[in-house]
Amino acid sequence: MKQILKVSVGFLITALVFTSCNNDKSSKSNSALSSSAAEKVYVAPGEYDEFYAFISGGFSGQLSVYGLPSGRLFKVIPVFSQDAEKAWGYNEETKPMLNTSHGFIPWDDSHHPDISQTNGVVDGRYVYINANNTPRIAKIDLTTFETTEIIEIPNSAGNHSSSFVTENTEYVVAGTRFSIPIPQRDMSIKDYKGNFKGALSFLKINPDNGEMAIKFQLLMPGFNYDLSHPGRGKSHGWFFFTTYNTEEANSLLEVNASQNDKDFIAAINWKKIEEYVNNGGGTKVPSKYAHNLYSDETHTATSTMMDEVLTVNPLDVPGAVYLLPTPKSPHGCDVDPTGEYIVGNGKLSANLTVHSFTKMLDAIKNNKIDGEAYGIPILKFEDVLAGSVVQPGLGPLHTEFDGKGNAYTTFFISSEVVKWKLGTWEVIDRKPTYYSVGHLMIPGGNSGQPFGKYVLAMNKITKDRYLPTGPEVTQSAQLYDITGDKMELLLDFPTIGEPHYAAGCPADLIRANSKKLYELGKNKHPYAAKEDADTKVTRKGNEVHIQMTMIRSHFSPDNIEGIKVGDKVYFHVTNLEQDYDVPHGIAMIGANTSELLIMPGQTETFVWEPKEVGVWPFYCTDFCSALHQEMQGYVRVSPASSNIELSWSLGEDF
Amino acid sequence: MKKSNIIMLIAALFPLALFIFPLWNITLEAPQYPTPLGMNIYINDFADANPYDIKNINLMNHYVGMKYIPEAIPEFKIFPAGIIISSLIGLFIVFKGNYKWFLGWFILMVVLSAAGLYDFYIWEHDYGHDLDPKAIMKFTNPDGTVMGFQPPLFGTKHILNFTAHSYPRLGAFFLGLGIATSLLAYYVGLKTHKKTLKV
Known part of the structure; x- marks a missing residue:
């Protein structure tokens, strides 16, 4: 009897030990933390990271500065929100930076940082970032890592298809997500269709000091302009914007803006419009907006209220604007490093649509027009399509490129990053994210020369990934090694606010220019x-x-x-x-x-x-x-x- | 011109390099200063090794009651004059004197340099020991005497959290080279003289 007891107790203990082992394994570590992953992200004390990552804070309104691959946070640069720690928006010097035509605003929603470029390569001089709520674009000077300029965008609302720079930082672009009456006026919301307009603003950049000035606003039909990217290389001179709600619904958009089988990518030849404007084209309209500048010499900001902008009706510049049909409410609008492929991440579509710039030019040349929207020519889907990635995942949002012919797309609903090949459209690899990934970032991703060593996926939801902190838990970023055929998850780290999007570049581009003090x-x-x-x-x-x-x-x-x-x-x-x-x-x-x-x-x-x-x-x-x-x-x-x-x-x- | 006189001409001109290059350098290292603080001593100026170094040395040193490093000291007038005059003397004897005078110039320069070093030592000693009685921090040596903070005249020394290095720089090497060259000029002159005697 004793013997039996001993044996069964021993068995029980063994079972317990095994069970707990199993628990440990199944909890999370099956993915990453092999010792080689740890070595890849280990930056020894006193050593430097290889890349800077500028990760926006989303609803925090700020911009955080991280090192990659370590995922260490160096600074939170106050941009659109007051920051009591640094007196941003509290001291007398910086209060004018948060001035708008609506008065002083202590907060905003910062979304898309983008680093300035020279000849299609990130140059590490400035970061531009958009405020989504009260439309503004800020410039961060990377010698001081301070916000030195904020310009308000009038006639815009939900400043979301912003703030992407062209390959020589000629322009930074600010597109409206919500169409509105222009000029604003008291009218029935039900009269939206045909009456509201979507303003796409082109801000000219002063090459000497990075300062912005609104060169022109293109007044487009009343769609939602969701995201954008510049053409590059062969497509330099063009800008591409995804649209949704081409139905022009004004209520219950989740249903009413999801009816059309295809929305559009708007292709805009900004060089042509620039020429038109330089020759005296466009209409000046009264518009109040604030232009705020911070001086490193007076250590003080000034806010100037501007009173008019130049608007352009796309119909007045024939050949400057075309619509490329793109399935199902495309979100991200991403252009590959060669400038040939324009990816429309149709978020409700089963397939990922890729347009060809060459085919688009050809279709324009041969006048293959398939109708029009408010007078803007629509090209035929089949004539501009380069190919489709078939059923790569659910809910595609954004795509970045490694410069080696591969693209990486995030899928919000299926919570994964999918690697696929440009040209053959075959899926090469997929890796889960934890959880519900939005943007992803490869350093230099929005340029002709990505530094394809890592991809950083930014997650909206973390649930059980970290020690709990009550109902509100952190959002996160995940770092993958993309040097091999298969992606490898290396690191998973918490972020400030919502890590909406990021821009990255080699640390060497910036480090030596960082000021040590003000003289x-x-x-x-x-x-x-x-x-x-x-x-x-x-x-x-x-x-x-x-x-x-x-x-x-x-x-x-x-x-x-x-x-x-x-x-x-x-x-x-x-x-x-x-x-x-x-x-x-x-x-x-x-x-x-x-x-x-x-x-x-x-x-x-x-x-x-x-x-x-x-x-x-x-x-x-x-x-x-x-x-x-x-x-x-x-x-x-x-x-x-x-x-x-x-x-x-x-x-x-x- | 004789070979020895040409050598002496070079010897007399070498010290003038002190107007271009620093004579001495004091460098202070500490963990909080990954780029060390440094001061270059010229015959007519104290200069930052990196921008604002002297200001920051003063800031550090005020905690232990050391005086600020002065903008100017009388030596900044005396030393340049001394160098110019001795170079002129050197040039004079190149053209007017014979090789024996070269030895005289050598001795003169050795004496002047020694005097300069001694003066520097006196200044350093005063700088390191004449402390403000209201100093924020007062340190004593193990034997109970007040701790001084004199940087070394030559070499490396630990002073509290700092490691101080004090070494000659290019200007001093040119001065030394000038002095040595004058001795060479003397020997060359001597040899030539003996040769002429034999002939």
Whole structure:
């Protein structure tokens, strides 16, 4: 009996051990974490990543900077949303950056970062990124990794088919997702069809400083313009936009905009329109929009309200716009590195449609027109079709290219990345994503020269992939090695907000140009104090301006008297440091704003409106030095009726 | 011109390279400074090895009460004058003197250089020891005396979290080369002289 007991206990234990082993295996690690995958993403302490990845934050409104292959987060660049950590949109200098024709807007939805290009290759100078909600395009300068320009796009709504650059950064494009009345007016929503318009904006880029100016807006029929990409190489000079809701439904779009068997890819010969505009074509229409510029010298942004744009009716430029029928509400519109193939990712289609640029030109030349939409010629589907990838997956969204003749398409519904071959249209490999992938990114993917080593898939849903954090869990990015025939999942890392899309490039393109500090000698801020002798406190009525300096480890002045209840006190603070990575911060008790985080050589300003009499301290918020805790000061606030003169001091003997 | 005089001409001109190249360099290494802080000492200037280095050395050193490195010191006037005058003397004896004078010039330069080094040592000692009594951080040696922060005159030394290197630079090598060359000129002159005597 004892023997039986022993044996059965032993059996039970063995069973338990095996069961738990099985559990471990089935949970998740069957996919990636073989030791070779770990080695491929391991960047030793002090070593650098091979690529920068600029991953948008989607509804966070920002742009994050990661290293690949490690997946380490380096910086979150504030773009369209206020960021209290960096005082973006809180300090007096950057508030104008978030100004629009609707006034100050503290948030947006940042979607498609794209790196500037020279001769069809990413050049690492600027990143352009779109705000989806209140249409804007921002420019991020990659010497400072700061947002230095934001331009509003008038006559646009749901700025989604944006912000892609042409192969020499001639233009960045901003297409409207929602068509609207242009100009805006009070009318019945039911009268949408035939009356609403979709504006596709072409922003000319100044080659010297990357600055944007709206060159023209093409007023297209009232479809939804979903995504776009420029032609390149042989198709340079053209731009392609996917459309959906060619039904022009204004309600229950999930049903009503899914009825047509085919929507369109709009092919736009922007060179032709540019020529037309340069020769005086187009119509100027009143349109209010903000153009905000940040200066690295004054460390201050200015917001200019513009009042008109040049619009172009596509019918006025014959031969400039054609519609390519494309099955079932295409989402991504992706052009391969040679410029020959235009992929329409028909998200409700069983097959992936690929158009041929050469065949399109041929069809245009031979006038193979198959009808028109609001006067815009429609080419015949069969005449422009290069081929179809047959039943590659469910819900195709986006395609990128490795420069070796392969394409990689994400499938949202079947949650996978599928690798297929351009020209033969055969599927080579498929790998699952965890879960519901949206965009994917190959460094240099939107260019003539992708760096086809990795693909980064960006997932909308993670469910059980990480330790849970309550109902709201992180979204994620997944890195695959694509150097072999088969893709290999290497890494899975959390992201900020929604990792909507990303742009990547070799780190060497950017690293050497990254600034270490702002030169104090070039600081042209009107309230800068460049040395202790410049510090002062001045009063203009109830406005008090404190010109203060900070250096390890004190503020100058650090004792201020003569402030009164009801004053509006401006702290203009200059960081006198000229050493790499020595920022200082400042925060004032009770100030209804954020801290300031000031880089060496920079001046920033916050406003404090003291409401109570007393002696109120301020301090340095960035652990700057061994005596950081000593970096503090006091402001004496006296009653409004008092007549104490302004005085300020530092380090007087006591 | 005699061979020895040509050599002496070169010897007299070499020290003028001090107006182009730094005499000395002090470099400070610490973990937080992956690019070390450095100061190049010219005969007429203290210069940053990398932009803002001196400003940052001053910032570091104020914690232990060291004075700021001055913008100018009297030596910046005396040293250039000394070099110009000694070069002129050298040139004078190239054309007017005989080889024995070359030895005189050699001795003069050795003495002047030694004096310069001694002066540099005095300045360094003062810089490292004349500390602000209100210094933020005060350190003592194991024997209880106040710790000084004098960089080495020549060589490498650990000072708190810094490793200080102090070595001559190209200017000093040219000076040394000039001095050595004058000795060579003397020997060549001496040899030629003896030869002439034999003949």
